[in-house]
Amino acid sequence: MTPELDPVIHAQARLRVVVTLNALPEGDQITFPGLKDLLGMTAGNLSVHLTKLEEPGYIEITKTHRGRTPVTYVALTRRGRLAFENYTAAIRELLDTAVTPPPGDNS
Template sequence: MTPDLDPVIHAPARLRIMAALAGLEPGDTLTFSRLQQLLALTGGNLITHLRRLEDAGYVTSQRVRGIRGEVTTASLTEQGRRALAAYRATLADILDPVDG
């Protein structure tokens, strides 16, 4: 029997956030505004999903001082990378045909 997909990641917007952040090198970040542009999400929708991912320990965000004032950045935690890898493996198990 295949384990269930992680419900925190499985929501479409959160899966897209995780995938976008997973494309970064560990320790790299994306600004909130850049993530919002990439995913075409409203600010309120993005912050809601980021908070849920943060509560699960998958994402971390911080406010940093930039040239034009403070900006919020987000990155995937090591726990988030492991959770996404497990999610992908589970999804592959579900999608792979049953051997004969």
């Protein structure tokens, strides 16, 4: 049976976001502009993908102020880390069960 890949994480841009956030120690967060610059995404594009990840509870967005300047932080939740672990396990299973056809077999 083929493992299911989480469609929320599987989209290329969201996978890049989750991989980046997963590299942070649990409980750490990154600023929205920092994440945007790190990924080379536009603010609008990143915002759309963060909303998709926030809906199932994979990320948490926190807004605060540094003096008068608003700052948005993004963090991967425990649920997001588990979803990513399950996603990577499914990818590994797909790769481990891939069958290579014998040479000359074009079917």
